[in-house]
Amino acid sequence: MKLTLKIWRQKNKSDKGGFETYQLNNVDTHASFLEMMDVLNEQLIEENKIPVAFDHDCREGICGACSMVINGRPHGPLKGTTTCQLHMRHFNDGETVTIEPFRANAFPVLKDLVVDRTSFERIQQAGGYISIGTGSAPEANNIPVNKVDADKAFDAAQCIGCGACVAACKNGSAMLFVGAKVSQYALLPQGHPERMERVLNMVAQMDEEGFGGCTNTGACEAECPKEISVANIMRLNREYISAKLSVERE
Amino acid sequence: MALDSKIPSGPLDKKWSQYKSSVKLVNPANKKKIDIIVIGTGLAGASAAASLGELGYKVKVFCFQDSARRAHSIAAQGGINAAKNYRNDGDSVYRLFYDTIKGGDYRSREGNVHRLAEVSVNIIDQCVAQGVPFAREYSGLLDNRSFGGVQVSRTFYARGQTGQQLLLGAYSALNRQVKEKAVELFTRHEMVEVVIENGKARGVIVRDLVTGEIQRHAAHAVVLATGGYGNVFFLSTNAMGCNTTAIWKAHKKGAFFGNPCFTQIHPTCIPVHGEYQSKLTLMSESLRNDGRVWVSKSKGDKRKPQDIPEEERDYYLERKYPSFGNLVPRDIASRAAKEACDDGRGVGESGMAVYLDFADAIKKYGKDTISSRYGNLFEMYDKITGEDPYKTPMMIYPAVHYTMGGLWVDYNLMTNVPGMYATGECNFSDHGANRLGASALMQGLADGYFVLPYTIGDYLSGEILTGKIKTDSAAFDEAEKNVRAQIDKLMSVKGTKSVDFYHRKLGKVMWDKCGMARNAKGLTEAIEEIKKIRTEFWSDVKIPGTANELNPELEKAIRVADFIELGELMCRDALHREESCGGHFRSEFQTPDGEALRNDDQFAYVGAWEYKGENQPQELHKEELVFESVHLTQRSYK
Numbered sequence: 001m002k003l004t005l006k007i008w009r010q011k012n013k014s015d016k017g018g019f020e021t022y023q024l025n026n027v028d029t030h031a032s033f034l035e036m037m038d039v040l041n042e043q044l045i046e047e048n049k050i051p052v053a054f055d056h057d058c059r060e061g062i063c064g065a066c067s068m069v070i071n072g073r074p075h076g077p078l079k080g081t082t083t084c085q086l087h088m089r090h091f092n093d094g095e096t097v098t099i100e101p102f103r104a105n106a107f108p109v110l111k112d113l114v115v116d117r118t119s120f121e122r123i124q125q126a127g128g129y130i131s132i133g134t135g136s137a138p139e140a141n142n143i144p145v146n147k148v149d150a151d152k153a154f155d156a157a158q159c160i161g162c163g164a165c166v167a168a169c170k171n172g173s174a175m176l177f178v179g180a181k182v183s184q185y186a187l188l189p190q191g192h193p194e195r196m197e198r199v200l201n202m203v204a205q206m207d208e209e210g211f212g213g214c215t216n217t218g219a220c221e222a223e224c225p226k227e228i229s230v231a232n233i234m235r236l237n238r239e240y241i242s243a244k245l246s247v248e249r250e
Numbered sequence: 251m252a253l254d255s256k257i258p259s260g261p262l263d264k265k266w267s268q269y270k271s272s273v274k275l276v277n278p279a280n281k282k283k284i285d286i287i288v289i290g291t292g293l294a295g296a297s298a299a300a301s302l303g304e305l306g307y308k309v310k311v312f313c314f315q316d317s318a319r320r321a322h323s324i325a326a327q328g329g330i331n332a333a334k335n336y337r338n339d340g341d342s343v344y345r346l347f348y349d350t351i352k353g354g355d356y357r358s359r360e361g362n363v364h365r366l367a368e369v370s371v372n373i374i375d376q377c378v379a380q381g382v383p384f385a386r387e388y389s390g391l392l393d394n395r396s397f398g399g400v401q402v403s404r405t406f407y408a409r410g411q412t413g414q415q416l417l418l419g420a421y422s423a424l425n426r427q428v429k430e431k432a433v434e435l436f437t438r439h440e441m442v443e444v445v446i447e448n449g450k451a452r453g454v455i456v457r458d459l460v461t462g463e464i465q466r467h468a469a470h471a472v473v474l475a476t477g478g479y480g481n482v483f484f485l486s487t488n489a490m491g492c493n494t495t496a497i498w499k500a501h502k503k504g505a506f507f508g509n510p511c512f513t514q515i516h517p518t519c520i521p522v523h524g525e526y527q528s529k530l531t532l533m534s535e536s537l538r539n540d541g542r543v544w545v546s547k548s549k550g551d552k553r554k555p556q557d558i559p560e561e562e563r564d565y566y567l568e569r570k571y572p573s574f575g576n577l578v579p580r581d582i583a584s585r586a587a588k589e590a591c592d593d594g595r596g597v598g599e600s601g602m603a604v605y606l607d608f609a610d611a612i613k614k615y616g617k618d619t620i621s622s623r624y625g626n627l628f629e630m631y632d633k634i635t636g637e638d639p640y641k642t643p644m645m646i647y648p649a650v651h652y653t654m655g656g657l658w659v660d661y662n663l664m665t666n667v668p669g670m671y672a673t674g675e676c677n678f679s680d681h682g683a684n685r686l687g688a689s690a691l692m693q694g695l696a697d698g699y700f701v702l703p704y705t706i707g708d709y710l711s712g713e714i715l716t717g718k719i720k721t722d723s724a725a726f727d728e729a730e731k732n733v734r735a736q737i738d739k740l741m742s743v744k745g746t747k748s749v750d751f752y753h754r755k756l757g758k759v760m761w762d763k764c765g766m767a768r769n770a771k772g773l774t775e776a777i778e779e780i781k782k783i784r785t786e787f788w789s790d791v792k793i794p795g796t797a798n799e800l801n802p803e804l805e806k807a808i809r810v811a812d813f814i815e816l817g818e819l820m821c822r823d824a825l826h827r828e829e830s831c832g833g834h835f836r837s838e839f840q841t842p843d844g845e846a847l848r849n850d851d852q853f854a855y856v857g858a859w860e861y862k863g864e865n866q867p868q869e870l871h872k873e874e875l876v877f878e879s880v881h882l883t884q885r886s887y888k
Contacts, residue, residue, distance in 0.1 A: 011799075012799065012800075028523075028524050028526055030523045030524060031523075031524065031526050032528075032634075034528065035526045035527065035528050036526075038526065038528055038750070039526055042748055042750065044794075045748045045792060045794055045803070046748075048794070049794070050794050050795050051794060051802070051803060053800055053801075053802055055316060056490060057315060057320055057322070057489040057490055057491050058320075058322060058324065058325045058489040058490075059489065059490060059528065059529045059531075060325055060529075060531050060532075060630065061630065061633075062324050062325050062411065062414055063315070063319075063320040063322070063324050063325065063489060064317075064319070064320060064324075065315065065316065065320050078633075080629075081633060085630070085633045085634065087633070087634065087636070089636060110460055110800060111799070111800040114800060116316075117316060117317065118316070118317075118437065120317070121317055121318075121425075121435075121437070124421075124422070124425045125425045125426075125428050125429045126429065128422055128425055129380070129422035129423060129425050129426040130379065130380055130381045130422065131426060132376070132379045132380055132423075133304045134297075134300070134301040134304055134376060134423070134699045134700070134703065135372070135376075135699075135700070136379075137372075137375040137376045137378065137379035137380075138375065138379065139375055140334070140374045140375045140377075140378040140379075140392060141336065141391045141392060143378060143379070144389065144390030144391055145386055145390050146390055147386045147387065147388050147390065150383055150384075150385075150386045150390075151383075153381075153383040154383035154408060154409065154415075157383050157408075157415060157418065158411065158414070160414075161317060161319055161320075184381060184383065185381055188381050188383065190378070190379055190380070190381045191381050
């Protein structure tokens with residue numbers, strides 16, 4: 001099939017950037033979206049042009065590297081699907097496809113479709129862990145975990161850290177990302193000793209990075225490739241308020 | 251040169267505990283004066299960096315991805331083995347050890363493998379304490395499932411995303427150390443050279459992938475944890491960025507490369523679709539717990555699977571291997587699929603696929619149970635192929651998945667270059683000629699959490715008086731000069747073909763002639779063809795842009811240059827090993843019924859190759875494998 005691609009090109013962080021239009025004449029419907037991008041890049045190299053830079057790695061929907069907004073939607077039109085798992089059979093012959101980077105205050109563009117998501121790293125470093133040193137763990141089955149809680153914790157832990165939630169949010173909020181991590185540990189007994197410091201530190205870091213607040217529009221859940229539930233944001237709010245009140249009481 | 255594996259003496263089950271009690275230590279005050287560099291943030295790298303940071307060493311860790319969490323361990327699906335014997339089904343440390351040695355077709359070291367089995371139980375404890383959400387039963391206790399090549403249920407799992415959850419656990423431990431300032435993390439930095447000074451590893455040269463800046467980093471020890479080199483085949487289940495550059499540069503600076511030809515071809519992957527294909531997707535081996543593998547009994551059968559009646563189907567694994575059935579080890583399942591397809595009984599448009607059918611399992615357990623076990627895998631399959639495996643059998647075909655070969659290391663996980671370590675998939679050590687399912691995660695974490703933190707002290711205790719290593723030495727000057735020269739050379743070729751063009755070409759030669767079945771003629775041809783590809787690459791590759799910016803084409807070119815050289819060595823190794831064992835199947839050496847025919851008299855050794863200079867063939871060194879506990883037999887899964 002034939003496609004017209006409108007792609008955001010930006011030389012580097014300080015460049016203003018803008019859209020360029022490209023034609024692809026022979027796209028296989030079985031190809032993945034990123035394979036279509038590979039074909040485009042081969043064509044650009046052939047024409048002595050600079051290929052489009054984009055982040056990608058595992059190409060099986062789990063590493064969270066790919067970060068494109070396709071026709072206005074992070075990771076494109078398919079529910080619960082990363083860009084790398086999106087296939088061209090979901091597009092129409094002759095269609096114009098617009099491709100942009102994930103955009104947010106806290107995700108500056110480095111080049112073309114590549115953004116800097118180290119703000120996510122710093123949030124995780126602020127408290128996204130259980131303070132257990134190597135070798136000091138008790139026997140695994142000494143910590144029974146209710147199966148329902150374990151499953152809910154798993155659902156939250158599936159977050160791949162791609163940032164689609166932020167790109168989808170009109171406020172550029174990272175509440176779903178932070179909520180997922182806070183929930184995973186809040187649901188598990190192992191996470192309880194540090195639950196208050198954790199939520200307070202992670203939220204403080206989130207604010208410092210320039211992410212916006214949550215106004216409950218739910219776009220994050222709708223666009224999340226792992227379909228992480230906004231219930232995790234509710235849990236984050238509850239954890240935060242209860243931690244805040246407890247700390248103030250002391 | 252005699253290779254000393256440094257396996258401790260004493261009875262097998264006491265080696266590691268005795269070693270731990272007598273190994274030299276570095277006291278806490280001295281650890282602060284010791285710098286360690288870790289390359290890679292997958293299971294092996296992240297766990298090592300975090301654990302070494304906790305111990306008090308000053309650690310720098312590097313990854314080429316934009317986040318440490320994106321290393322390719324994240325994509326491992328099925329599970330992680332541990333000899334917990336929670337199922338009361340007869341498992342033990344010895345049995346895990348024995349299964350691993352046998353599964354590896356008797357080409358791994360007893361001492362290393364027993365240690366791996368011993369620490370496997372600690373890994374599960376550690377990960378649970380970190381908050382890894384393993385699958386649980388209604389009792390609240392941990393669930394297990396079985397995997398290929400074994401007859402017990404010892405695999406712990408987190409749905410089909412075990413690698414993700416374990417890596418996020420290691421990543422969280424790493425983040426904690428980053429916050430404590432015990433570990434300094436460099437993302438989007440790729441190691442492009444190792445620095446050797448007076449025979450010792452003293453640091454690395456890295457390239458900042460955003461700015462192109464070439465940086466020097468010094469340390470008392472360098473730990474490579476950079477994963478496997480399956481992308482030498484271009485198409486593999488590895489992530490696009492997986493590469494051999496770090497270990498290849500180490501090899502060119504003196505580290506021996508062990509058993510490079512030992513490659514694992516995974517039996518259950520989604521078949522190749524077209525010319526544009528960029529990678530292959532694995533469907534977890536755990537699917538073989540409930541899925542049944544079959545093809546039609548007749549050649550060229552183009553009927554739909556539903557239209558082929560039961561009696562006309564050949565469930566060939568169940569037929570040939572009644573005691574293990576669909577759960578035979580990977581090498582055997584892969585070769586059997588190839589045989590069926592070569593016999594003209596393959597399915598799908600290309601005829602290069604076999605069915606993996608869940609109809610019976612769904613009938614027996616119900617759709618919900620199957621969905622709770624494999625839901626995300628079925629969804630992934632549906633997304634990629636557009637077919638629903640609840641309704642129609644999956645189509646699968648083998649694909650390159652894992653490399654058992656890697657840098658030669660001793661019991662301490664140190665290469666033959668003092669101060670340079672290799673952990674996880676990038677070393678050759680524990681899996682022999684074939685790795686069992688759910689053992690890669692086990693090895694990565696064993697090395698990083700529980701082995702290296704002990705063994706590295708043995709060497710570093712001799713470094714406490716060294717003082718800070720300087721980056722302005724002649725060795726660093728030389729290393730940086732080499733890096734700049736290589737990049738300049740690549741950028742100045744200005745040829746006509748893209749990097750991928752050469753990578754695909756190399757991959758095709760490797761798959762055709764050094765893949766699932768190999769023979770002397772093909773391998774000899776491959777070596778010549780690869781030499782030609784190398785010449786063409788260096789005279790006609792085209793890299794747009796500049797070296798001083800984010801330039802993915804340049805990144806790929808640096809990696810592919812190394813893959814080309816490695817490919818040649820793999821073929822040489824495969825050619826010299828005149829036997830079949832595990833994943834290395836030489837068609838000249840097989841039993842009358844088509845199984846791998848080992849030659850223990852001549853080849854029960856680790857082939858460790860020494861680099862001898864540009865355009866010189868590597869020199870082979872042999873580490874004889876000594877079996878004290880296990881009796882070598884023809885592997886049988888019948």
